[in-house]
Amino acid sequence: MAQVLGGITTSHIPAVGNAIQKELYDDPYWKPFFEGYPKVHAWIKDHKPDYVINIYNDHGLGFFLDRMPTFAIGAAHEYKNEDEGWGLPSLDPFPGAPELSWHIIESMVADEFDITSCQELPVDHGFVVPMQLFWPGAPNNPDMPRAVPISANTVQHPIPTLKRALDFGKSLRKALLSFPEDAKIVILGTGGLSHQLDGQRAGFINKEFDQYCLENIVHNPEELTKITRMDLVKNAGAQGTEFLMWMMMRGALGDKVKPLHQNYHIPISNTGAGTMLLECEGVD
Numbered sequence: 001m002a003q004v005l006g007g008i009t010t011s012h013i014p015a016v017g018n019a020i021q022k023e024l025y026d027d028p029y030w031k032p033f034f035e036g037y038p039k040v041h042a043w044i045k046d047h048k049p050d051y052v053i054n055i056y057n058d059h060g061l062g063f064f065l066d067r068m069p070t071f072a073i074g075a076a077h078e079y080k081n082e083d084e085g086w087g088l089p090s091l092d093p094f095p096g097a098p099e100l101s102w103h104i105i106e107s108m109v110a111d112e113f114d115i116t117s118c119q120e121l122p123v124d125h126g127f128v129v130p131m132q133l134f135w136p137g138a139p140n141n142p143d144m145p146r147a148v149p150i151s152a153n154t155v156q157h158p159i160p161t162l163k164r165a166l167d168f169g170k171s172l173r174k175a176l177l178s179f180p181e182d183a184k185i186v187i188l189g190t191g192g193l194s195h196q197l198d199g200q201r202a203g204f205i206n207k208e209f210d211q212y213c214l215e216n217i218v219h220n221p222e223e224l225t226k227i228t229r230m231d232l233v234k235n236a237g238a239q240g241t242e243f244l245m246w247m248m249m250r251g252a253l254g255d256k257v258k259p260l261h262q263n264y265h266i267p268i269s270n271t272g273a274g275t276m277l278l279e280c281e282g283v284d
Contacts, residue, residue: 002179005047005186006279007041007249012056012190014125015269020132034093034165036263037133043260043277044134044225045143051097051170052145053252054070055245056126056190057154062118068156069116073108074149075101082122092219093130094123094139099147104148106141107175113168121162123149124284129189145186152248154191154241158159162232163225165244167262174254189249191242193264193272201237210264210272212244218278221250239271256281 016033048154061082062072078093105117109232126150128138135141150172154158160168193213197203213236216223224247232241250257261277 002051002176002181002183002185003283004173004176004254004280004281005049005184006043006260006277007095007187007189007253008134008247008278009189009274009276010130011192011247011268011271011273011275012126012129013269013271013273014129017125017132020129026107029044030114031269032265033268035275036261036265039261040134040275040277041136043279044186047184047186047283048143049145051100051148051185052131052177053148053150053176053185053187054127054130054186054190055150055248056123056130056215057245058151059124059126059155061124062121068153069151070160071113071151072118072121072151073101073105074118074121074147074151075105076119076121079121079123079127079149081128081146082124089200090130092139094127095144095146095252097148100146101148103179104139104172104175107178108171111171111174112115113171119220121151126190130188134188135236137274150248152245154239154244157229159229159241160244161225161229161246162227162247164219164246165227167246169253172248173252173254179216179254187249187252191245191275192236192240193243194240196237203264204237205270205272206235206240207266210274213260214264214276215260217246217250217276218257250278253278253280259278
């Protein structure tokens with residue numbers, strides 16, 4: 001049966017993709033951000049996952065306000081970057097894993113989650129930036145795992161509650177552990193942390209709230225389910241609702257995890273940028 005190795009979180013700001021394209025790793029503005037990733041690269045190289053579950057939110061590319069599924073899972077053979085941010089970098093398609101995708105979809109529907117299945121799904125910076133951060137040169141990194149994209153609604157209200165997001169992750173874990181293949185799987189929770197890009201609070205960042213979330217998601221994620229959707233918007237900003245994808249990731253890791261690495265830096269493109277590496281119990 002399959003094994004869930006752990007989870008990795010990262011912000012997926014489109015400006016990061018631009019910085020990667022221009023190789024701004026040592027630029028004074030970007031260096032503190034990129035310094036949060038070498039330890040993650042080493043862990044990935046050591047464990048070599050076969051599959052990556054990339055939990056992200058679509059930014060009006062595959063879905064829009066008139067059609068916004070709460071949870072959608074890609075079931076394609078490949079995923080093409082059609083990013084709307086900073087132009088269209090020329091990238092080869094990311095390899096998919098339809099057999100794993102359909103296993104997840106069927107398992108979660110049986111577990112009472114209503115899933116939108118997507119046999120075609122263009123991907124934007126929410127999916128692509130994390131892949132390039134964790135597998136430099138992606139999708140052409142030789143260790144690039146096959147991907148299953150999971151898109152969550154963080155845009156069109158009503159969005160899922162943090163409890164629903166955590167429960168989604170728990171159901172996802174059941175699906176992954178029942179996948180009949182001797183495979184290693186890593187889960188990405190992307191987006192966030194606190195940020196608001198428009199309106200009267202444009203530029204809003206809440207370091208104290210970000211730290212509260214970082215502290216509790218490791219060993220006490222149930223505490224975070226007490227945060228209502230409106231309180232999440234109030235404390236994290238309109239786009240800080242992306243934190244629910246971190247909760248989806250956390251639910252899929254099981255009760256006990258080992259925190260191996262954390263980096264938090266502000267501001268990066270008006271965002272509280274966070275990275276965490278959590279290893280599941282029993283992983284060598």
